[in-house]
Amino acid sequence: MKLRPAFALIAILFSFIVSKAQSWQSTDYGIRTSVADQTIEIQFYSHSVVRVIKLPAGKKFDKESLSVTGTPQKTVMTVKKEGQFLNIRNAKIRVQLNLSSGAISYYTREGAPLLKEKDEGAVFTPFDDAGNGTFNVQQSFVLDSDEAIYGLGQQQRGKMIQRNLRLHMVQGNTDDYIPFFQSVKGYGLFWDNYSPTQFADNPDSTFFRSEVGDGIEYYFMYGGNADGVISCMRELTGQAPMFPLWTFGFWQSKERYKSQDELVGVVKKYRELGVPLDGIIQDWQYWGNNYLWNAMEFLNPEFYDPKKMVNDVHNQNAHMIISIWNSFGPHTKQYNELEKIGALMDFRTWPESGSEKWPPNQDYPSGVKVYDPYHPAARDIYWKYLNAGLFSIGIDGWWMDSSEPDHLQAKPSDLNNKTFLGSFRKVRNAFPLMTVGGVYQHQRALSSGKRVFILTRSAFAGQQRYGANTWSGDVFASWNTLRNQISAGLNFSLCGIPYWNSDIGGFFLNAYPGKLKDPEYRELYVRWLEFGTFCPMMRSHGADAPREIYQFGNKGDKAFDAIHKFIKLRYSLLPYIYSSSWDVTANNSSMMRALVMDFARDKNALDINDQFMFGKSLLISPVTRPMYVKKTVIGKDSLMVEDFNTIKTKETYLPAGCYWYDLWTNERFSGGKKVIKETPIDIIPVYVRSGSILPIGPSVQYAEEKKWDDLEIRIYPGTDGKFALYEDENDNYNYEKGIHSTIDLNWDDRKKTFTIGDRNGSFPGMPEIRIFRLVLMDRSPMSENELTTKAGKRIEYSGKKLSVKL
CATH class of the missing domain: 2.60.40.1760 (glycosyl hydrolase (family 31))
Incomplete structure (x- = not known):
């Protein structure tokens, strides 16, 4: 045609x-x-x-x-x-x-x-x-209709699988958005x-x-699986450095210690009580009034000798970190320098008033402005004053608050603010990455003797390379909020940023007008602390009421004893935790692990939002509902009272493919089913995966008190297992030069043989001879009160490979 x-x-x-x-x-x-x-x-x-x-x-x-x-x-x-x-x-x-x-x-x-x-x-x-x-x-x-995806940062929604939702991704106080997701397909x-x-x-x-x-x-x-994807993400956006050992101990804080005597006294009280503690945190307003906001100096007269305060903390074998912000009051030196280079932004931020009274008195505006962390010179100015006022007197780490930053009553025109890299709109969500990165890079350039540790309220993709541990923001205390922290932390970790924590007990106590006198809040605090025991940072903090252990009674009181028990448990797990942190740095692993990471083939495990793995051995099932309070009517009044007479329970799903051991009783279960566990106020369900090799550290009052030259090694049979015990100088960056040691521990389940490999590497102060007490957990009944085992087989190890038949 x-x-x-x-x-x-x-x-x-x-x-x-x-x-x-x-x-x-x-x-x-x-x-x-x-x-x-x-x-x-x-x-x-x-x-x-x-x-x-x-x-x-x-x-x-x-x-x-x-x-x-x-x-x-x-x-x-x-x-x-x-x-x-x-x-x-x-x-x-x-x-x-x-x-x-x-x-x-x-x-x-x-x-x-x-x-x-x-x-x-x-x-x-x-x-x-x-x-x-x-x-x-x-x-x-x-996407496939039934495809499970995870990530997208931290959200307070209680969702594990991130399907069928719509998000407006702008960084906020309690929501940290990362435009990244990963699929169960790998x-x-x-x-x-x-x-x-x-x-x-x-x-x-x-x-x-x-x-x-x-x-x-x-x-x-x-990546083929979740760990592989995270490895790709870290190779793309940066590896996570090691934190010092002391950051993995217990941390006490509140909003706020109002004098240096109060702060030092808290550390002293913990030492007198024999309750382990590694750090204390000073919150805001140590600089004085709001016109001096974030001056990075102790201008408040209640802090009369800052250097002595830091020394007093250090002399009690504790560490101190301090609140710093991303905005400055108009009477600060930083404000004046930043204003000269055009590195201050113009929008409403916290605090709004120069007066400290609540609500803010708008007749006296604070004049506080957010700085431009995208500007290299602005980051230089920020560190210059941070170094001069705080790092130089021995402060150990930084609590970077409002790192999203606070943007109150936001208007679209606010995003027209000019930054060094263009409009604020163009770079809005990277604010935390840039301000945290500025501090990390400057401190690393100045000193290698102290590892950078930054506790920060917000994050963006790549922030793992800057020595940052993100907390979930100023959350309100409630049982639902506690439950939501679990999926929030897990999805955040699935974005490749491995260090996360929350304010133990919740920041605001609005739902509990009785504060610590409210028995339901006391129970909530204890359960939150039990969850926090198995987070990368164990940190008690909040407003409206103090949270120190002695605020919850005395030894013999149920709340006090439960708190003390879990703090001690945290310290006994330090060899496991620190070795797991090395696995993060060396092998792109994660500490808080959603079940999809280790059990992707078990469809029953993919959408569980109240359980997780802590490291690769421990399955944690926090209690997230009240059990031991009841309403009692007295005349015309109704009161909430504690009732511990009937022990309640929690159901936990044990993923398929292995056996599981109850951490507390050592009872063994097959995977692929739900089990019921009694949960008195001092117990949450924790199960150990078969094939696990769990090092148990000595009883200490702070992380570095004793060397790990005498460790109990628990072997959970049923599957072959391996574990790399990691040690170094506990701080500084010498580990990057190879100054550290690893000892490979292996379990052959069929032959019932435990092998301790040749020690790889060395570091100053390393124990040349050590004792390993090997305990095969299939025949060792446990005491729930003290988590003790029967004595195991005692092995003297001098760094050379040896095998033991058990």
């Missing part, structure tokens, strides 16, 4: 467009092409990590990522055009680009589907960002954008949409 001229012209044009759309070129790290008025570039950062860039045709993209520290690598790959698809294969994955629609799909090397973009899923909408012409950017994906996706972002998941699609972007940029990574 002969075409008429008009149709012939259309056919020629269509053929030209298709051929143009299907052209592509190789680059050093992948390919580049143009499809449907978009430029698409695919870059390989490794065999497992792919960077995708999409731009409107004719636009350029030269962004230097704030989160990503990795660089693209040349990898062995094949590129083959098959019809309208371009298939790029390497040793781990296959990436398929639809040359007609521009949609990208991801597969395993063997061809199993992982993730695909939605056809026509990339959207660029012109946007004026404070006078700069840019775009709203969106990319949509298609892949992860990081949306590298810092502006306010919408995440939505519905039956049709899953998408990220950000307010500001010169282009779309995201990273796809395939």
Whole structure:
């Protein structure tokens, strides 16, 4: 059939467009092409990590990522055009680009589907960002209908699986958003954008949409499992350094100690009571009035000799960290210097009034302003005063409050504030990354004798590289809030940031007007502390009432004794905890582990939001409902009273694939079923996975009191097991130079043989000879009160390999 001229012209044009759309070129790290008025570039950062860039045709993209520290690598790959698809294969994955629609799909090397973009899923909408012409950017994906995904930062929603939800991702006090999720299928996706972002998941699609972007940029990574994905994320955005051993002990704080005598007295009281303690924290207003906000000096006369205060804490074998903020009062030296370089932002922040009274007196505005941490000179100024006023007198670490930062009664125009890197809107969510990073980098440059430790209220992708432990913000005390902390911390950890904690007991006590006199609150506090025993930092803190152990009675009182018992348990687990932290640094592991990390094949474990693994051996099942209070009517009044006469229980699911041992009684259970555990006020369900090798440390009053030269080693049979016992100088960065030691412990379950490997490495002060007391836990009944075992087999070890038949 002969075409008429008009149709012939259309056919020629269509053929030209298709051929143009299907052209592509190789680059050093992948390919580049143009499809449907978009430029698409695919870059390989490794065999497992792919960077995708999409731009409107004719636009350029030269962004230097704030989160990503990795660089693209040349990898062995094949590129083959098959019809309208371009298939790029390497040793781990296959990436398929639809040359007609521009949609990208991801597969395993063997061809199993992982993730695909939605056809026509990339959207660029012109946007004026404070006078700069840019775009709203969106990319949509298609997930399997029953696919479990995790991550997206920390949210107070109680959800474990992050499906069927919509999030407005802007950092806040109790919500830390990270535009990253990972799938039970073993892949992860990081949306590298810092502006306010919408995440939505519905039956049709899953998408990220950000307010500001010169282009779309995201990273796809395939790790095979959750640990593998986290390893990819850390290789992309930075490794987590070691914290000092003392950070893993017990920490006491409150809002706030009002004098140096009060603060030093708390440490002294703990020592007198024989209750272990490693640190105390000084909250705000040590600088004086609000016009001097965050002066980073002790200008409050109640702190009459700051150097002596720090020395007094140190002389009691404790450490001290202190509150610092990301804003400054108008009478501070920092404010004046920052104002001169245009590094202060103009929006409402805390505190609003110069008066300390509540509510704020708006007739006397504080004038406090947030600084610009994106500005290198501003970060220099910040550290100059932090070093001069606090680090120089021996403060051990930093409590960076309001690191999101506080943005009160926010208006859209506030985001027009100019920062060193453009509008505040463009870089909004990276604020915590930049301010925490500034402190870390400056301290590391100045000193290697003390490891950086930063407790911070907010985080963004990559923050694990800056020695930061994030807490969940100023949460309100309630049983529901306690329960929500579990899934919040787990999803946060699944984003690759391994250190997280919460205010034990909740920050605000609004629901409990009786404060510590309320028996339900006392029970809540004890249960929260029991949960906190198995978090990367065990820290008691809050407003409205003090939280020191002696506020809950005396020895012999149930609350006091339960608190003391779990603090001691924390210290007995320090060899396990510190070795697990080395596993984080050396092997990209995680301390708080959602069940999907170790039991992805057990579908019953995937959506449990009130259990987790602490390290790879301990299954923790916190009690998150009241059990021992009841309402009593006296005349016309009703009172809540404690009732310990009837012991209550909690049900726990034990994942399939192994045996489980009750930590308290040593009773053994098969996995893949639910079990009931009696939970008096001083017990929560804790189970040890078969194959675990659990080192138990000495009884101490602080973490470094005794060397680990005499350890009980508990072996839980039923599965082969291994554990690497790690030791170093407990502080400083010499471990990065190889100055540390590891001892590999192995259990052969069939042969019933325990092998202690050759010691690898050394460090000053290392015990040359040590005692291991080996206890095979299948025949050792336990005492729930003291967690003691029958004496095991005593082995003297001098660093050379030896095997023992048990």
